[in-house]
Amino acid sequence: MSPLDPPSATDALHDRRTAIAALGADLRALVEAAVRTGAPDEVLLLAAKEAQHLTALLTVRPRGRAEVPEVDVFPGGIRMYSPVTGAGSPLAPPLQIETVDDGAVVGTCTLGVAHEGPPGYGHGGVSALLLDEVMGWACSYAGQPGMTIELNLSYKRPVVLETPLRVTARVTERHGRTNLVHGTIATTAAPRTVLVEAEAVFFAPAPDQARALFPSLRDPA
Numbered sequence: 001m002s003p004l005d006p007p008s009a010t011d012a013l014h015d016r017r018t019a020i021a022a023l024g025a026d027l028r029a030l031v032e033a034a035v036r037t038g039a040p041d042e043v044l045l046l047a048a049k050e051a052q053h054l055t056a057l058l059t060v061r062p063r064g065r066a067e068v069p070e071v072d073v074f075p076g077g078i079r080m081y082s083p084v085t086g087a088g089s090p091l092a093p094p095l096q097i098e099t100v101d102d103g104a105v106v107g108t109c110t111l112g113v114a115h116e117g118p119p120g121y122g123h124g125g126v127s128a129l130l131l132d133e134v135m136g137w138a139c140s141y142a143g144q145p146g147m148t149i150e151l152n153l154s155y156k157r158p159v160v161l162e163t164p165l166r167v168t169a170r171v172t173e174r175h176g177r178t179n180l181v182h183g184t185i186a187t188t189a190a191p192r193t194v195l196v197e198a199e200a201v202f203f204a205p206a207p208d209q210a211r212a213l214f215p216s217l218r219d220p221a
């Protein structure tokens with residue numbers, strides 16, 4: 001199975017993921033509304049009370065810090081709460097891993113005002129986040145899921161908000177457990193105009209390193 005294939009899911013798992021994604025979508029809408037709102041102070045204070053109520057509602061059997069959620073496939077698969085791809089994360093755009101095209105992984109997403117750096121444009125750290133993720137997927141697709149050990153970025157043009165983006169990544173060289181990866185961000189409308197370019201080094205931990213890093217990983221081989 002390619003790491004980009006959706007895992008087979010039971011009905012219960014499918015229902016759980018659907019519910020998580022529904023909450024994630026509404027939380028993202030809430031975050032975007034909150035950072036754009038012109039509502040009066042009393043409305044903000046009322047919304048803060050409502051947010052406290054929601055937090056209390058959701059603080060039930062919280063998972064442990066290093067626990068892999070039961071809805072995830074780790075490594076190399078679906079991550080429901082990833083801050084980049086997670087349908088359940090209010091922080092994620094979320095980015096969709098779309099295709100594997102001739103060895104390159106392609107992801108698409110649209111940034112909102114919540115991801116703003118300079119007015120109207122994406123935060124440079126958010127571009128790094130998108131690239132790091134898709135470059136990581138390229139390593140997984142190449143059969144070496146790994147961790148970033150170096151990430152260098154060249155910001156060529158600002159990344160416009162509310163505009164569909166295309167993020168690509170490809171492993172260019174492999175040296176043992178180390179992979180060199182090239183990545184780009186462009187708009188889907190002008191995929192040849194590179195806005196941000198990245199070069200990264202990823203390291204695929206050996207099974208004993210992986211066990212030490214990720215205790216909930218049962219079979220790192």
Ligand SMILES: CCCCC/C=C\C/C=C\C/C=C\C/C=C\CCCC(=O)SCCNC(=O)CCNC(=O)[C@H](O)C(C)(C)COP(=O)(O)OP(=O)(O)OC[C@H]1O[C@@H](n2cnc3c(N)ncnc32)[C@H](O)[C@@H]1OP(=O)(O)O
Nearest residue numbers: 075076132133136137145146147148149203205207210220
């Ligand atoms: C096989 C099972 C795999 C298990 C799963 C593993 C990973 C899965 C992770 C994600 C996959 C899922 C989805 C992908 C999506 C997104 C990707 C996001 C990626 C990230 O967001 S990830 C967070 C940021 N990332 C870190 O948090 C890494 C911190 N780091 C370390 O935890 C250690 O560094 C570690 C464990 C990597 C190595 O452990 P270590 O250092 O003890 O091992 P060692 O000494 O053997 O070094 C090995 C070779 O890396 C070279 N090296 C090390 N560090 C370097 C550096 N900074 N610069 C240049 N070279 C460096 C050495 O020079 C040597 O190179 P050489 O082999 O050529 O001598």
